[in-house]
Amino acid sequence: MNYPGRPRLFKFFARRSLSRTFAAMIRINENYTKLKASYLFSDIAKRVSAYVAANPSKPVIRLGIGDVTEPLPPVCLEALHAATDEMGRRATFKGYGPEQGYAFLREAIAQHDYAARGCKIEADEVFVSDGSKCDCGNIQEIFAQDVRLAIPDPVYPVYVDTNVMAGRTGASVDGRYQGITYLESTPANGYVPSVPSVATDLIYLCFPNNPTGAVATRAQLQAWVTYARQHKAVILFDSAYEAYIRNPEIPHSIYEIEGAREVAIEFRSFSKTAGFTGTRCAYTVVPKSLVAYDAAGNAHPLHALWTRRHTTKFNGVAYPIQKAAAAIYTDAGKQQTSELINFYLANAKLIRDAMTKLGFACIGGDNAPYIWVNTGRDSWEFFDLLLNRAQVVCTPGAGFGKCGEGHVRISAFNSRENVETALARIAAALK
Numbered sequence: 001m002n003y004p005g006r007p008r009l010f011k012f013f014a015r016r017s018l019s020r021t022f023a024a025m026i027r028i029n030e031n032y033t034k035l036k037a038s039y040l041f042s043d044i045a046k047r048v049s050a051y052v053a054a055n056p057s058k059p060v061i062r063l064g065i066g067d068v069t070e071p072l073p074p075v076c077l078e079a080l081h082a083a084t085d086e087m088g089r090r091a092t093f094k095g096y097g098p099e100q101g102y103a104f105l106r107e108a109i110a111q112h113d114y115a116a117r118g119c120k121i122e123a124d125e126v127f128v129s130d131g132s133k134c135d136c137g138n139i140q141e142i143f144a145q146d147v148r149l150a151i152p153d154p155v156y157p158v159y160v161d162t163n164v165m166a167g168r169t170g171a172s173v174d175g176r177y178q179g180i181t182y183l184e185s186t187p188a189n190g191y192v193p194s195v196p197s198v199a200t201d202l203i204y205l206c207f208p209n210n211p212t213g214a215v216a217t218r219a220q221l222q223a224w225v226t227y228a229r230q231h232k233a234v235i236l237f238d239s240a241y242e243a244y245i246r247n248p249e250i251p252h253s254i255y256e257i258e259g260a261r262e263v264a265i266e267f268r269s270f271s272k273t274a275g276f277t278g279t280r281c282a283y284t285v286v287p288k289s290l291v292a293y294d295a296a297g298n299a300h301p302l303h304a305l306w307t308r309r310h311t312t313k314f315n316g317v318a319y320p321i322q323k324a325a326a327a328i329y330t331d332a333g334k335q336q337t338s339e340l341i342n343f344y345l346a347n348a349k350l351i352r353d354a355m356t357k358l359g360f361a362c363i364g365g366d367n368a369p370y371i372w373v374n375t376g377r378d379s380w381e382f383f384d385l386l387l388n389r390a391q392v393v394c395t396p397g398a399g400f401g402k403c404g405e406g407h408v409r410i411s412a413f414n415s416r417e418n419v420e421t422a423l424a425r426i427a428a429a430l431k
């Protein structure tokens with residue numbers, strides 16, 4: 001049979017296969033090749049899985065990743081059930097919600113987390129999201145490619161890795177990416193870095209700190225705000241663990257510091273406050289008075305940029321989840337979350353006391369759920385020792401940066417029984 005279209009079709013496929021061979025092809029973002037092969041916690045999970053597979057009769061206790069173990073507070077559960085029922089009735093059903101979050105939650109946050117502490121934050125400066133990890137990772141998108149970065153060491157790996165992915169660094173040389181000013185947290189400075197002697201533009205700070213558990217005083221935070229104002233820089237302040245602060249002198253928010261509204265973005269999360277690691281709800285505050293500049297020196301409000309980014313790439317947190325989050329601001333909610341946090345802090349005290357008794361210098365655990373243990377030896381070696389001899393998982397400090405070497409992080413997120421068993425096993429293993 002004669003098909004008139006055939007010769008043309010043949011030519012099309014011949015041309016296509018030739019172009020595949022010789023011309024441009026799909027290419028990767030080569031910045032990803034600068035990263036370590038896998039994310040720290042995936043790496044640890046693989047090692048632990050291999051150990052468990054090889055030693056099925058030895059139960060492992062996980063004090064590594066900071067994942068909560070206790071159930072949601074009852075107020076959250078009730079709100080979650082009630083809101084789910086609303087979704088099952090035509091009259092109260094909800095489709096897409098506002099990308100930035102429902103007003104009931106944004107208003108509760110502005111009132112209870114900020115106004116109550118004397119901070120001027122409006123409800124429409126709060127952006128509700130599904131996690132601080134995502135927000136801390138995504139925020140860099142609204143800044144120029146060539147901003148100068150200041151990032152702590154040791155550090156939550158997301159701050160570094162997302163900037164590497166975006167192409168803001170050179171290669172990693174001797175455990176450090178070129179192009180980053182590292183803010184070293186060491187025993188010498190009490191694990192709270194001072195402002196650098198050089199100018200930087202985008203500064204990541206986290207207090208109470210992950211991984212060290214250190215907290216920053218008002219004077220230390222004031223020095224950072226003053227530095228940022230002098231250099232027209234922006235501070236990205238991660239305060240995901242603020243609910244663990246028990247020392248009344250320690251600020252919970254960067255906005256408790258004079259002038260911070262002009263230089264800081266703050267990240268908060270319900271994960272560690274109310275057990276939402278699996279439920280997913282967090283928020284980011286971008287004050288309307290905060291600006292950054294274009295190449296011509298014109299100021300642009302970052303609130304407008306983040307609104308554009310958030311509404312374009314995010315479609316809001318589920319209504320029942322936002323209702324559950326809002327429930328923590330009721331009187332019963334405040335009481336229940338405070339009990340939850342006290343429970344983990346009591347675990348933290350047990351861990352810190354036990355490790356101190358074993359002769360290790362420790363910080364954290366008093367205003368944070370993490371204890372940073374100065375082991376004085378290779379941190380992966382210490383991790384392996386605890387895993388193999390005590391069947392306890394910790395996080396090797398080197399995974400958080402060069403200054404983390406010689407330390408491990410122990411997390412207080414587990415049941416009391418598991419924490420007590422883990423500490424008894426560690427004591428026996430290190431005898």
Ligand code: MLT
Pocket residue numbers: 064065066067133156210271
């Ligand atoms: C951690 O272990 O550092 C936490 O799980 C980090 C996080 O919340 O993503």
